[in-house]
Amino acid sequence: MDLKTSHNSPLFVDPLTSLALPSAVMPYTTPTSFPSSGLYLNTPKKKPLPSKIEEVRAAGWLDLMLASSPPRKRLSKDFFPSDVQSDDLDLRYRNWMVNYPSALTSFESITELANGKRLALFLDYDGTLSPIVDNPANAVMSDEMRAAVRHVASLFPTAIISGRSRDKVFDFVKLTELYYAGSHGMDIMGPVRKSESSGHHVECVTSTDSEGKEVNLFQPASEFLPMIAEVFENLSESIKDIEGARMEDNKFCVSVHYRNVAPHDYEKVHQRVTAVLKDYPFLRLTHGRKVLEVRPVIDWNKGKAVEFLLESLGLSESEDVLPIYVGDDKTDEDAFKVLKANNRGFGILVSSVPKDSDASYSLRDPAEVMEFLRTLAAWKEESS
Numbered sequence: 001m002d003l004k005t006s007h008n009s010p011l012f013v014d015p016l017t018s019l020a021l022p023s024a025v026m027p028y029t030t031p032t033s034f035p036s037s038g039l040y041l042n043t044p045k046k047k048p049l050p051s052k053i054e055e056v057r058a059a060g061w062l063d064l065m066l067a068s069s070p071p072r073k074r075l076s077k078d079f080f081p082s083d084v085q086s087d088d089l090d091l092r093y094r095n096w097m098v099n100y101p102s103a104l105t106s107f108e109s110i111t112e113l114a115n116g117k118r119l120a121l122f123l124d125y126d127g128t129l130s131p132i133v134d135n136p137a138n139a140v141m142s143d144e145m146r147a148a149v150r151h152v153a154s155l156f157p158t159a160i161i162s163g164r165s166r167d168k169v170f171d172f173v174k175l176t177e178l179y180y181a182g183s184h185g186m187d188i189m190g191p192v193r194k195s196e197s198s199g200h201h202v203e204c205v206t207s208t209d210s211e212g213k214e215v216n217l218f219q220p221a222s223e224f225l226p227m228i229a230e231v232f233e234n235l236s237e238s239i240k241d242i243e244g245a246r247m248e249d250n251k252f253c254v255s256v257h258y259r260n261v262a263p264h265d266y267e268k269v270h271q272r273v274t275a276v277l278k279d280y281p282f283l284r285l286t287h288g289r290k291v292l293e294v295r296p297v298i299d300w301n302k303g304k305a306v307e308f309l310l311e312s313l314g315l316s317e318s319e320d321v322l323p324i325y326v327g328d329d330k331t332d333e334d335a336f337k338v339l340k341a342n343n344r345g346f347g348i349l350v351s352s353v354p355k356d357s358d359a360s361y362s363l364r365d366p367a368e369v370m371e372f373l374r375t376l377a378a379w380k381e382e383s384s
């Protein structure tokens, strides 16, 4: 794939202007390791920013790191130190729900929207289908959740869109009847396209899945693989002495987990990561739930992955399609935004604390997600 010239490739985005969050990608050097020699479209600017601005940015990151990821337990009087705090949080949550009503209690209005339409379901994995746990390797999905997902997938086209590598998320979910997008949508295994496309996604490779079914493989960041492997090594080396810090290889992106790091070391984690990234202007840093994520600077995200999958399924042009996306994380907001545009569909934010979001509905936790999936399946079966 020639990222320099192909108008069909996801365009590079300027790392200094593309992020909603403060950028850590400071363009100090011309990249020597980037595989495409003449990548001059929106190339990063050469001059470092004045140090004051860098300091402000670093402070912004630190605030985000400290605030990242709400408590994993349901809000309860046992968890919070005082009744007053707990009541206050409960009240704030209830107020917040005026704008983000529960997808369970508002199920009737959802079915009104869905009536006569073909539903397509997009599900995030961590924090949505599996609870947040300390060790990412242990984020298994329960058998009950698997059964609920299998059931909806037998009724509606269903895809998992995760920040994890596609293989890893498949190992957790283990359902062959779904479509999978790993690495925040940068690694999609989907159906062979049914509709004539608008010309966006011509760079698919036709392949076969584990069951011999013909599938399309779309990997818009494949040229970054060697760079990602290199930065993984460098980051691993640079954080190895920070207690609790953990690396995760997600194929087209890299996660630096700090969930088990003492808060007084968060700044150290951030500093080490940004120091390494100074040599990689074609990589950028985003922030998830107690995780810093390093990914290629390409204009591709979970929202684009949803559009890609809808198109592949032949569902992008029809008025009678209602896509629903369920997710808990900042990266899911790109998908919420895409669905919100033109009232195409809607997002459901999984959160036990108030958060700004482009989603239309909310669910508290994966247990409520499972209940929602079951309710959706029962409604579909009753109504058909």
Ligand SMILES: O=P(O)(O)OC[C@H]1O[C@H](O[C@H]2O[C@H](CO)[C@@H](O)[C@H](O)[C@H]2O)[C@H](O)[C@@H](O)[C@@H]1O
Pocket: 124, 125, 126, 127, 131, 132, 133, 134, 135, 136, 137, 139, 161, 162, 163, 164, 248, 250, 255, 257, 259, 288, 289, 290, 291, 293, 329, 331
């Ligand atoms: O898009 P997702 O499927 O939500 O993946 C986003 C990241 O999820 C994982 O990290 C999060 O869950 C872990 C397990 O519960 C938790 O320990 C961690 O603190 C969370 O950030 C995954 O490990 C990351 O690689 C994904 O990018």
